Each structure stands twice: as structure tokens, then as C-alpha cells.
Amino acid sequence: MNIYGASGHSKVIIDIAKSNNILIENIIDDDLSVNEILGYSVKHKVDEELLASKTILGIGNNSIRKRVSELFKGAIHQAIFHHSAVVSPFAIIDCGTVIMPNASINANAEIGKHCIINTGAIVEHDCVLEDFVHISPNSSLAGGVKIGEGTHVGIGASVIQGISIGKWVTIGAGAVIIKDIPDNAVVVGNPGRIIKYIE
Numbered sequence: 569m570n571i572y573g574a575s576g577h578s579k580v581i582i583d584i585a586k587s588n589n590i591l592i593e594n595i596i597d598d599d600l601s602v603n604e605i606l607g608y609s610v611k612h613k614v615d616e617e618l619l620a621s622k623t624i625l626g627i628g629n630n631s632i633r634k635r636v637s638e639l640f641k642g643a644i645h646q647a648i649f650h651h652s653a654v655v656s657p658f659a660i661i662d663c664g665t666v667i668m669p670n671a672s673i674n675a676n677a678e679i680g681k682h683c684i685i686n687t688g689a690i691v692e693h694d695c696v697l698e699d700f701v702h703i704s705p706n707s708s709l710a711g712g713v714k715i716g717e718g719t720h721v722g723i724g725a726s727v728i729q730g731i732s733i734g735k736w737v738t739i740g741a742g743a744v745i746i747k748d749i750p751d752n753a754v755v756v757g758n759p760g761r762i763i764k765y766i767e
């Protein structure tokens with residue numbers, strides 16, 4: 569497996585690979601100042617061979633992860649799960665998605681491509697997450713929540729059952745979402761209130 573990006577997020581991906589005995593073949597980053605991560609050397613050459621190879625994107629920022637994914641010409645590594653994550657056999661998890669330690673994904677949840685379900689996050693039954701979503705550590709989605717492309721749910725946030733959250737929304741740390749949220753909104757607090765929109 570290749571990992572593109574040598575960030576903090578990549579460190580946890582390396583942990584997951586090691587926990588599953590997945591061989592890490594290359595770690596690549598276009599930042600020439602980054603030469604090593606957790607004892608692995610970092611390469612900088614992004615060539616056609618790499619872009620045709622199955623790769624996990626170690627990029628935490630959702631919009632940058634989307635932009636970089638478009639370079640990979642359909643070569644996406646399967647989803648990877650830390651061995652401590654609990655993933656229902658009735659859940660559907662698409663390629664490139666990373667499920668961090670102690671996360672739980674319950675029955676009939678559907679998670680798109682290149683999502684991050686971070687440490688200890690809970691995605692309850694019947695949730696539907698589009699591509700490039702990030703559910704931060706210790707945040708919880710109750711049953712049947714829908715989340716649009718590129719949305720970031722901040723650390724420790726909660727979303728009650730049946731809520732629809734739009735695309736490219738930012739939910740602040742610790743927010744409690746009890747109403748539907750439109751695209752591009754930034755929401756904070758309990759109950760969650762929209763403070764601005766970011767295109």
C-alpha cells in the first residue's frame with residue numbers, strides 16, 4: 569500500500585497498516601522538507617506509476633484530499649480499518665476510507681470514498697455519508713443522519729437522529745446539531761447555530 573501525504577493523519581494510517589500487517593510500500597509527499605515519518609522515509613516523486621497505484625490519502629483536509637484524489641485516475645486502495653474499530657457486516661464502506669481506532673459503524677450505514685471516521689467516532693445505523701467526509705474523534709451521528717460531500721464534523725460533536733447536513737459544512741468542536749444544516753455553513757454551539765458560510 570502507498571500512503572500519499574506525510575501528515576499527522578498519515579501517522580495514524582501507518583498505525584492502522586501495522587495493526588493489520590499491511591505492507592507500506594511508499595510514503596509520498598510533495599513537500600520537499602519532509603523526508604521521514606515514524607521511521608519511514610518519504611519520497612517526493614509523483615510519477616505515472618505512482619498515480620496508477622492503489623494509494624490511501626494521508627491528507628486530513630477534505631478539500632485538499634478531494635483535489636489530490638482526482639490525480640489518481642481510478643486507482644484507490646480499499647478502505648482500511650483499525651482492528652479495534654467495530655464495523656457492522658451490514659455497513660457499506662467505499663474505497664479509500666479510513667476507520668480509526670475504536671470507531672463504531674453500525675448496520676446499514678453507508679460511507680463514501682476517501683472519508684475519515686476518526687478515533688472513537690460513532691456512525692449509527694442507516695447513516696449515509698457522501699465522499700470526503702471527516703467525522704472527528706469522539707463525535708457521534710445518531711441513526712439515519714445524512715452528510716453531504718466534504719463536510720467536517722468537529723471533535724466531540726453530536727448530531728441527533730434523522731438530520732440532513734449539506735455539502736462542505738463545518739460543524740464546530742462540541743456542537744450539538746438538532747436541525748438540518750444547508751451547504752457550506754459553519755455551525756457552532758449547543759444547540760448548533762450557523763455563524764457563517766464558506767464557499
Ligand SMILES: CC(=O)SCCNC(=O)CCNC(=O)[C@H](O)C(C)(C)COP(=O)(O)OP(=O)(O)OC[C@H]1O[C@@H](n2cnc3c(N)ncnc32)[C@H](O)[C@@H]1OP(=O)(O)O
Nearest residue numbers: 686704705721722723738739740741742754755756757763
Ligand atoms: C485528529 C484531529 O485533530 S481531527 C481535527 C478536529 N478538529 C476540530 O474539530 C476543529 C473544529 N473547528 C472549530 O471548532 C473551529 O473553532 C470552527 C471551524 C468552528 C470555527 O473556526 P473559525 O472560522 O476560525 O472561527 P473563529 O475562531 O473566528 O470563531 C468565530 C466565533 O465562533 C466561536 N466558536 C468557534 N468555535 C467554536 C466552537 N467549537 N464552539 C462554540 N463556539 C465556537 C468563537 O468563540 C467566535 O465567537 P465570537 O465571534 O463571539 O468571538
